[in-house]
Amino acid sequence: MESSPINRLSPDSLHQIFSSLPLRQIMICRSVCKFFNQLLTSQCFTEIISARPPLNLLALRPPHHRHAADAHPYIHVYDPDEDQWFRFNLDFLPFRSPQPVASSSGLIYLWGDSVNSADSSKSLVACNPLTRQFKVLPQLGSAWSRHGSVLVDSANRVMVLTELAALYFSGRVVANQWLKFSSNLPSKPRSPVLMSCSVFALCDVGSPWRSQWKLFSCKLTNLTVTHTNWTCLERHEWGDIFDIIKRPRLLGGEGDSKLLMIGGLKSTFSLNPACSTILILRLDLESLEWEEAGRMPLDMYRGFQESSKFKVFGGGDRVYFSAKRMGKLAMWDLWGGWRWVDGVSGYGDGLCRGFVFEAKLTLMQ
Structure with a gap:
């Protein structure tokens, strides 16, 4: 050269x-x-x-059995446009067994144990694998990493949400600390999402023998000194939309104005009905109107019908599905329909989880 x-x-x-x-x-x-x-x-x-547009990738969380401190840390990433798998090394992080959990605006958020600490306290770390830069957020206890859902929005505001409490970090230098609130929810939040300056979560308000799901939201501006002010989103026009979905999950849709709800489509209204397929519904947050966005083809659904457990992850214009003993992912693309994704490795039971990673070459502030 x-x-x-x-x-x-x-x-x-x-x-x-x-x-x-x-x-x-x-x-x-x-x-x-x-x-x-x-x-x-x-x-x-x-x-x-x-200012270049990001690469819209899928990042998989590491399998639960890969926790050894001497293992070379990495993120398993899938590029749907090129149909290729590759890895981003995390060896620039001075943490033991980093566990990626969320991403937004080119940054990946992960839990990490300090190499210089003998206790089990964990830190939430933001990093950019492309520039190999990172910053450590104010320290949290290990209980938050075990029980809390990490939510991040496009402005890199962070919330760690549990059934009892919520921690909020705005990222502002002036505050530079977590604000703690009571969750004030009727039950454990399922698949919470932080988007459009609001938090959305599903809660089961039914009886022990029959689930009844409701959609709750809380604007970040409604965070008070002691608790979060949640609102149950309901409209008469929605009818029985929550009754036709079995075990629903939420994901952020395209932009900041769409919310996705995914679950099994019940074949009947009996107590424990079988499902005919997996349904993707989309809520317009401005008009509060639901529409069907996708329905898994029956030949693809047969693989999930035989599995007792499956995971849903992704967001935006792509949703991914994994199930035990599948060995591959099912993908729904808003523009390209449904297809299989092969090449998933390292997950013994085939069940994996992940999140959208918008890869960008931006410097951290």
């Missing part, structure tokens, strides 16, 4: 040339040689391409 004609070009010229490449090709060029890596990881170049 020292005698290459490319060295005769100024850094500014090289930055302009490489900035015309798609993000995928930029990441490939970084691994060609040390010169390219230094050039394409510099602050100047990162600032030039920081």
Whole structure:
């Protein structure tokens, strides 16, 4: 490379040339040689391409059996546009057994044990695997990592929500601390989502022998000194929409104005009915009107019908499904319909979970 004609070009010229490449090709060029890596990881170049559209990827959480402190940490990532699996190394993090749990705006949030601490206290860490930068949020106890759901929105506001309490972190330098509130929910929140400056969660308000799901929301501006003010979202026009879905889950839809609810489509209204397929419903948060967004084909649903447990994850315009002993994922694409995703490895029972990772080359503040 020292005698290459490319060295005769100024850094500014090289930055302009490489900035015309798609993000995928930029990441490939970084691994060609040390010169390219230094050039394409510099602050100047990162600032030039920081406004580029992100890569919409799927990041899988590590399997539960991979907790060894000496294991090389990584994130297993799927690119649906290229139909390829690859890994992002997390070896730049000074934490033991990092466990990724959420992502937003190019950052991945994970729980990590300090290598210098003998106790089991965990920290919530935000990092960008592409720039290999990270920052540690104010420390939390291990109970939050075991029982709390980590929610992040497009403004990188963070909430850790449990059945009893909620922790909120705005990321502002002035506060730089967690604010604690009582959850004040009628039951344990299922699949909570933080979007459009509000938190959404499903709660079972039924009896021990029959579930009755309701949708609750709380605006971040309604966080008071002591508790969260939740509102049950109901409309007469919705009818029995929550009664036709078995074991519903929530995911954020495309943009900040759509909310997805996914679950089994009940075949009858009996006490423990069988399901005919998996249904995806979409709620417009502005008009509060539901519509059907997708319905799993019957030949694909047969694999999930035989499984006693399956997971739903993703969001935006793509939703993924995994089940025990499947060995692959089912994917719903808003624009491309349904298809199988092969290549899932490292999960003994085939059951995995994940989240959307919008990969961007942006510097952390």
